[in-house]
Amino acid sequence: WVRDEAILMEDEHGKPQFWQGVMVDISDRKQAEGEIAFLAYHDRLTGLSNRAKFQEELDRSLARARRHGASCAVLHMDLDNFKLVNDSLGHAAGDELLRQLAGRLKETVRESDFVSRAGGDEFLILLSDMEAKPSDADEGSRNSALMAAESLARRVQDSLRAPFVLEGDEVYVSASIGVSVYPLDATDGSTLLRNADLAMYRSKKERPGGCMIFAEEVRRDLPDLSFATRLRKAAEGRQWALHYQPIVDLNSGRTVALESLVRWQDPEQGLVYPNDFIPLAEELGLIGHIGDWVVEEIARQRRIWRNELGVSVDMTFNLSPRQLWEPDLVDSILSRLRAEGIEPWSVVVEITESAAMTDLSRSQPILWELNRNGFRLAIDDFGTGYSSLSRLRNLPVDILKIDRVFIGDLPDDKEACNMVEAMIRMAVGLNMKPLAEGIETEAQWRFLVEHGCYLGQGYLFSRPKPAEEILPLVARDHAFVGGA
Numbered sequence: 001w002v003r004d005e006a007i008l009m010e011d012e013h014g015k016p017q018f019w020q021g022v023m024v025d026i027s028d029r030k031q032a033e034g035e036i037a038f039l040a041y042h043d044r045l046t047g048l049s050n051r052a053k054f055q056e057e058l059d060r061s062l063a064r065a066r067r068h069g070a071s072c073a074v075l076h077m078d079l080d081n082f083k084l085v086n087d088s089l090g091h092a093a094g095d096e097l098l099r100q101l102a103g104r105l106k107e108t109v110r111e112s113d114f115v116s117r118a119g120g121d122e123f124l125i126l127l128s129d130m131e132a133k134p135s136d137a138d139e140g141s142r143n144s145a146l147m148a149a150e151s152l153a154r155r156v157q158d159s160l161r162a163p164f165v166l167e168g169d170e171v172y173v174s175a176s177i178g179v180s181v182y183p184l185d186a187t188d189g190s191t192l193l194r195n196a197d198l199a200m201y202r203s204k205k206e207r208p209g210g211c212m213i214f215a216e217e218v219r220r221d222l223p224d225l226s227f228a229t230r231l232r233k234a235a236e237g238r239q240w241a242l243h244y245q246p247i248v249d250l251n252s253g254r255t256v257a258l259e260s261l262v263r264w265q266d267p268e269q270g271l272v273y274p275n276d277f278i279p280l281a282e283e284l285g286l287i288g289h290i291g292d293w294v295v296e297e298i299a300r301q302r303r304i305w306r307n308e309l310g311v312s313v314d315m316t317f318n319l320s321p322r323q324l325w326e327p328d329l330v331d332s333i334l335s336r337l338r339a340e341g342i343e344p345w346s347v348v349v350e351i352t353e354s355a356a357m358t359d360l361s362r363s364q365p366i367l368w369e370l371n372r373n374g375f376r377l378a379i380d381d382f383g384t385g386y387s388s389l390s391r392l393r394n395l396p397v398d399i400l401k402i403d404r405v406f407i408g409d410l411p412d413d414k415e416a417c418n419m420v421e422a423m424i425r426m427a428v429g430l431n432m433k434p435l436a437e438g439i440e441t442e443a444q445w446r447f448l449v450e451h452g453c454y455l456g457q458g459y460l461f462s463r464p465k466p467a468e469e470i471l472p473l474v475a476r477d478h479a480f481v482g483g484a
Contacts, residue, residue: 001030028219043117045095046102054116054124058189061114061128065182068129071179073149076127076196077156080208081175082121083285085166087325093166097173104159109152126191127152146213149179153211174209176200185214201228204283228284230266231277235286239265242297243464246473247316247435247457251448255477257314257348259457260298261464262290278320287320295333298347301467311475316348316378321355324362330369344374348399352380357391364395371396378435382423393430399455400427404438407458411447424453 006021032222041053049057061072079101086094098121105115105123114126130148156177178200186192203212234240240262247257264272281287298315305311323329335345349370352382356363356379367377378399379392402423409416420436427434436448439458448456462473 001025001027046099046117048123049114049116050105051116051118051124054118054126055193056187057114057116057128058126058192061126062182062189062484064129069132071145071182071184073127073130073145073179074192074196075127075149075153075156076118076178076180076193076200077123077125078122078177078200078204079177080176080204082173083322083410084325085171085173087327089166089169089171090327091172093169096166097164097171100164101160101173105156108155108159112153121305124196125152126154127307128150137379145181145184146179149181150211150213153177153179157209157211174203176208177211179202179211180214228280230268231264231280231286232284234264235281235289238293239267240290240293240297241265241271241466242294243466244470245457245464246470247455247463248461250436250456251452253461255313255461255474256455257316258470258474259350259464260294260315260317262294272446281393282320282322285322287322291320291323292332292336295336296339299337299342301347302342303340304349305471305474309471309475311471312346313474314346314348316350318350318352318380319355321352324351324355324366329366330373333370333375334373344417345376348376348378350378350380350401353382360391364368367395381437390466397430397432399435400430400432401435401437402453404458407438407444407448408440410444419455420448421451424448424451428452 003024004021006019009017009020011017041049041056043050058072058074064070065072082094085097085423098117101123102115102117103411105125109115109125110127112128116126117289118124118125127149130145157175160173160175163172165171171215178196178198180186180192180195180199185195199212199214203210206212241264243261243263244258245261246255247259248254249256255284262274262278264277266272278287278290280292294317300383302313302315305313322381326332333349334344337347351363351367356367370377376398377396378401379395379397380401381403382400402420406416406423410420411417424434433455434453435455435457436444436453437457439445439448439456439460441460444458445456445460448454462470
């Protein structure tokens with residue numbers, strides 16, 4: 001590519017003499033312009049069209065369908081547990097998986113179909129110009145359009161049955177697919193896309209790796225789908241709050257630490273408790289964002305209390321099982337604490353018994369890395385999982401939290417008493433501090449102290465409260481660093 005510019009040179013009488021010009025090589029600029037134009041409508045990683053290009057193609061397909069009485073369909077496809085591939089094999093392997101998947105999709109669809117990467121591990125497929133009878137309400141037309149879309153969905157899922165080879169490892173993946181058909185489910189592009197997305201989410205929720213057609217069952221499930229949409233927005237807007245529950249020295253009743261418990265401040269529903277949204281957050285891959293916010297917030301809150309109010313109290317927070325798969329987890333936690341000047345030894349990291357023991361090859365190195373960096377570790381909900389003493393003794397655990405289900409029947413139930421006594425003795429024998437959860441009566445308190453459990457928490461001492469409400473209790477007890 002060249003740019004050629006010239007001017008006509010004349011003599012003093014105005015007679016043309018010659019042309020004087022310049023020719024410039026603009027190949028690089030034309031290439032850059034081409035790349036910019038390509039990237040405006042294509043995904044750099046896979047080479048597929050992007051969502052903007054898909055939307056334009058969908059609008060054209062709908063216009064043709066309206067003119068000719070035809071039909072079209074949108075398939076929204078989302079890989080199941082793609083985050084585990086990234087976390088276990090690395091992002092380079094995840095990118096390679098997406099490139100290979102794009103190739104398989106292009107080989108699977110018809111030449112007239114349109115494949116797009118919507119973002120992340122989500123893909124869109126447009127089936128255009130499907131034959132339909134003149135009456136949109138005709139049952140034969142309905143079946144024909146749906147059958148074509150379902151047939152493609154099956155072919156796509158069949159294409160995923162062969163393993164993907166990533167850096168020498170064979171990886172099997174599945175995908176959940178949602179289908180929406182014009183004019184049966186929607187009459188405009190944005191609604192068609194939305195319905196396919198809702199159907200995909202319903203498929204992922206009910207049977208990952210399956211296909212769901214947008215229909216009345218999905219419409220009835222819209223409240224749940226709306227909940228998931230709001231949760232995604234909550235992660236973007238960080239609509240979280242921390243409530244704190246005291247951990248008490250059972251000998252003195254003095255607060256020695258605070259457990260940090262996250263809440264969702266939903267504009268529509270109000271305060272939502274973790275049991276109602278954490279499982280969904282893990283499924284949607286949002287738990288890492290929530291965990292990052294929790295660490296930042298406890299570090300910020302501890303700094304304020306220490307520097308501005310002279311109150312220094314240890315903090316504990318819960319680590320989700322999915323977070324164990326995050327690369328550089330320990331460095332991520334450390335960097336957020338250091339940003340506020342908080343020492344790792346003033347923080348206790350809690351992990352549930354089942355999370356610690358299910359994949360020991362994964363959890364054990366991370367727990368030891370946390371330990372080497374000065375964090376103290378607690379096993380939460382002890383007694384509800386399937387720990388073995390041989391496994392437990394090889395973990396750097398400082399605190400063993402006895403689950404509330406065993407505390408509730410104390411001291412009247414003899415079997416519960418025997419089990420709690422055994423757990424206390426075992427914790428002490430393993431050089432761990434036993435901590436009882438869910439203490440609600442003074443009788444339970446006395447029993448625990450009499451049998452050697454000197455740390456506890458529960459409604460008897462305080463319910464979880466916001467920072468401003470828990471501060472007077474903490475300040476009263478003069479809870480300085482080095483408690484639990």
